Amino acid sequence: SENKKSLGIALVGLGTYSTYELAPSLLETKHCHLAGIVTGTPEKEKIWAEKYNIPKENIYNYETFDTIVNNDAIDIVYVVLPNAMHADFCIRAAKAGKHVICEKPMAVSVAECQAIIDACAKANVKLSVGYRLHSEPHTQEIQRMVREKTFGNVQYIATGAGYPSHGNPNPNQWRLNKALSGGGALMNMGVYAIQGAIYGTGELPISVTAQEFSTKPEYFKDTDETITAQFEFPSGAMGSIFTSHNAKADRLYASCDKGWYELDVAFSYGPLHGRTSNGNEISFPHKRQQALQMDDFALHITQGTPNKVPGSMGLRDLKIVEAIYQSIKEGGRKIA
Ligand code: NDP
Numbered sequence: 001s002e003n004k005k006s007l008g009i010a011l012v013g014l015g016t017y018s019t020y021e022l023a024p025s026l027l028e029t030k031h032c033h034l035a036g037i038v039t040g041t042p043e044k045e046k047i048w049a050e051k052y053n054i055p056k057e058n059i060y061n062y063e064t065f066d067t068i069v070n071n072d073a074i075d076i077v078y079v080v081l082p083n084a085m086h087a088d089f090c091i092r093a094a095k096a097g098k099h100v101i102c103e104k105p106m107a108v109s110v111a112e113c114q115a116i117i118d119a120c121a122k123a124n125v126k127l128s129v130g131y132r133l134h135s136e137p138h139t140q141e142i143q144r145m146v147r148e149k150t151f152g153n154v155q156y157i158a159t160g161a162g163y164p165s166h167g168n169p170n171p172n173q174w175r176l177n178k179a180l181s182g183g184g185a186l187m188n189m190g191v192y193a194i195q196g197a198i199y200g201t202g203e204l205p206i207s208v209t210a211q212e213f214s215t216k217p218e219y220f221k222d223t224d225e226t227i228t229a230q231f232e233f234p235s236g237a238m239g240s241i242f243t244s245h246n247a248k249a250d251r252l253y254a255s256c257d258k259g260w261y262e263l264d265v266a267f268s269y270g271p272l273h274g275r276t277s278n279g280n281e282i283s284f285p286h287k288r289q290q291a292l293q294m295d296d297f298a299l300h301i302t303q304g305t306p307n308k309v310p311g312s313m314g315l316r317d318l319k320i321v322e323a324i325y326q327s328i329k330e331g332g333r334k335i336a
Helices: 016-025 042-052 065-070 083-095 110-123 137-148 185-199 289-303 311-330
Strands: 007-012 032-038 076-079 099-102 127-129 154-162 207-213 226-232 238-244 249-256 259-263 274-276 333-335
Touching: 007 016, 007 289, 016 042, 016 289, 032 042, 032 065, 032 289, 065 083, 076 083, 076 289, 083 099, 083 110, 099 110, 099 289, 110 127, 110 311, 127 311, 137 185, 137 249, 137 259, 137 274, 154 185, 185 226, 185 238, 185 249, 185 311, 207 311, 226 311, 238 249, 311 333
Parallel strands: 007 032, 007 076, 076 099, 099 127, 154 238
Antiparallel strands: 154 249, 207 226, 207 333, 226 238, 249 259, 259 274
16 A cells, blocks of 8 residues: 555544544545445445445445455545444454554553554554644644743643533433443543643653542433543643533643743634734644544555654553543542
8 A cells, every 4th residue: 555646544433523524534635535434334335335436345334344354445444433442443454454543532441552552563554543633733833832942841731622511412322331432521522631731741741630520410420521630740840631521621721931822722623723922823724634634644654754643642641541530539649
């Protein structure tokens, strides 16, 4: 696949994200295209085949999926299933010799993340996690300011990522089912708040202290509703994250010894927007983040450009997630 101009992607799991974000983005990508689908819902096969001109031989279900090994039209398998299914399908994709993009959170445990990384290494295929913001210009501007210390050293970072439950009131959705999601707000939006705290400081937390809040226990029976956590960074900087399935939050703010910068909105599909303490707006033309993300990964495969989101980053975040849950359960400060 390294010699191809455009790599073929197969989407696994044709739910909301595949339908409304990834498939439309794949009409805008330059270095990859939608080549195949993997779905457990037979009615979707015909709809997608017609809409995206997908040949019959590139359509799979979860049982026939492994025969994708014989299909040269598919270079990359993009796993867009409920979180607890990521590891199984990423490992099967690697065994089929396909490069892998795994949606966030990478899996439901550190051990599963490691198993995905090992399977991809063994099969000699590339692996990335669906953290679209690393290809997004406002986020990259934050990363640049952090790298160049434009406002000096970060002393405090606050990030929040959440949405209210009336955004998806269905009590039977898999996100509220721990067996399928691995956890609630923290697993879903919380990983964005963790990510923002890390790229907003350029540091990894050395410890976390976390608290859980439940204001609507009759609805959030099985999974966490709202979590706050405090991070200590090696430089002495402090971080505070908020995530919720019951409140809107979409912001990154960093206070440095010579100024500050913020993004609001910071984590949604965009357009993002922000400003700095010197009076400048952070504003770039809007493009579909997922198109930028998938093109970046395709170029990593074909041109050897850096992998902006390697599997190790997904694993690292799950370590922090596990430390946060541990802090909530046992109380106190945990080493991340
Ligand atoms: P949806 O519930 O909308 O879709 C999930 C799809 O997975 C279903 O439509 C179905 O597809 C398939 N599926 C297979 N087994 C099951 C099962 N037991 N229960 C439910 N669905 C099943 O989820 P999303 O598309 O919102 O999320 C999918 C993944 O993408 C998650 O990991 C999520 O965290 C991630 N995501 C990432 C985002 C980002 O910004 N990076 C944004 C949104 C989601 P089919 O009918 O084809 O079999």
